[in-house]
Amino acid sequence: MRREKPAVAVSCLLLVATIAVAIGIARGATTAAKPAAERYLHVKVDGGTKGESVNVNVPLSMAVKILPTINHGDLHNGRVTISGADINDVDLHAILDAVRTAPDNEFVTVKSSEQDVRVAKSNGNLIIHVRGSGKEGGKGGQKVDVTVPMKVVDALFSTAKQNELDVAAAIRALGEAGETVLVTVQDAEQNVKIWIDSKSGAE
Amino acid sequence: MILLGKVGIGIVGTALAGAGIICSEGMISVNVETRQPEKHHVFVVAPAMLVPIAMHFIPKEHLAEHAHEIQPWLPTIRASLDALSESDDITFVDVKEPGQNVRVAKSGGSIVVDVNENDETVHVSTPIRAMSSAIEELAATSPAPTR
Numbered sequence: 001m002r003r004e005k006p007a008v009a010v011s012c013l014l015l016v017a018t019i020a021v022a023i024g025i026a027r028g029a030t031t032a033a034k035p036a037a038e039r040y041l042h043v044k045v046d047g048g049t050k051g052e053s054v055n056v057n058v059p060l061s062m063a064v065k066i067l068p069t070i071n072h073g074d075l076h077n078g079r080v081t082i083s084g085a086d087i088n089d090v091d092l093h094a095i096l097d098a099v100r101t102a103p104d105n106e107f108v109t110v111k112s113s114e115q116d117v118r119v120a121k122s123n124g125n126l127i128i129h130v131r132g133s134g135k136e137g138g139k140g141g142q143k144v145d146v147t148v149p150m151k152v153v154d155a156l157f158s159t160a161k162q163n164e165l166d167v168a169a170a171i172r173a174l175g176e177a178g179e180t181v182l183v184t185v186q187d188a189e190q191n192v193k194i195w196i197d198s199k200s201g202a203e
Numbered sequence: 204m205i206l207l208g209k210v211g212i213g214i215v216g217t218a219l220a221g222a223g224i225i226c227s228e229g230m231i232s233v234n235v236e237t238r239q240p241e242k243h244h245v246f247v248v249a250p251a252m253l254v255p256i257a258m259h260f261i262p263k264e265h266l267a268e269h270a271h272e273i274q275p276w277l278p279t280i281r282a283s284l285d286a287l288s289e290s291d292d293i294t295f296v297d298v299k300e301p302g303q304n305v306r307v308a309k310s311g312g313s314i315v316v317d318v319n320e321n322d323e324t325v326h327v328s329t330p331i332r333a334m335s336s337a338i339e340e341l342a343a344t345s346p347a348p349t350r
Contacts, residue, residue, distance in 0.1 A: 038291070050300050
């Protein structure tokens, strides 16, 4: 009986050690399988005549899961069909390829009495700036800044069809693009900001 | 005496197990408070599991039309509920204006809608699992789509 006690104790120790090792392996596996940090699309609208504010926060992974299931109107399987004959005569893929391979540059600059428009490529981003003069109605001019990573533009036009935009692929690319401010609109009445980051809240 | 004790433990145990099962899908809570012109307060908390159970007792002909309407959207609804249940707690929409605040959020496995106005406060919380069960119950009443 006395000889059996050490054997039982050793067996218990071995069992505990095995469980500890198993838990360690499981934890390691969990850590290794940990998915990339969640990205959130935020939309914030401030201002208005009454001082309203609207905040919308959407996890990108949620949008990627839901979009392909919507089959309504021009949206099918995460892709939007551009209807209308205007697009038929324009080779969007060729234009995109030309923009992609071009060095950083200003592609379009329009200056008029009402507004200035500038389209450029810089540091892997497609940038659009619009500046309103604000002469109409005597209010301050409107400022619009749009920054779209070229990877997102590529994903958007990654479908084989000429008149389709792959919105789901673009959202996936947005998630991989990192934290970025996509759109800001400022005018006398309200401010709009659309951006991507890893915080679930807008603040 | 011992027999009575055993019977008592059995009854209490069964009641606890039943309550546990009924509450397993969480609780739906509705809180409506009106301050003007008259003060009213409605506060209802009900086990979410009662919703799909209650749907069993609704005549199928009443549900069929709604089931037919949501049929094309079932994949989207299922994907949305799956994504919602997997997501962290988050405020999806927050609208503020003077005297009014509307908030839609996910909190602890439930979708919470809060509306705060000067004269009225509304709070509705529904567990996502209960929503899934109710949608599946509704989908089950719809005839299979013909291909």
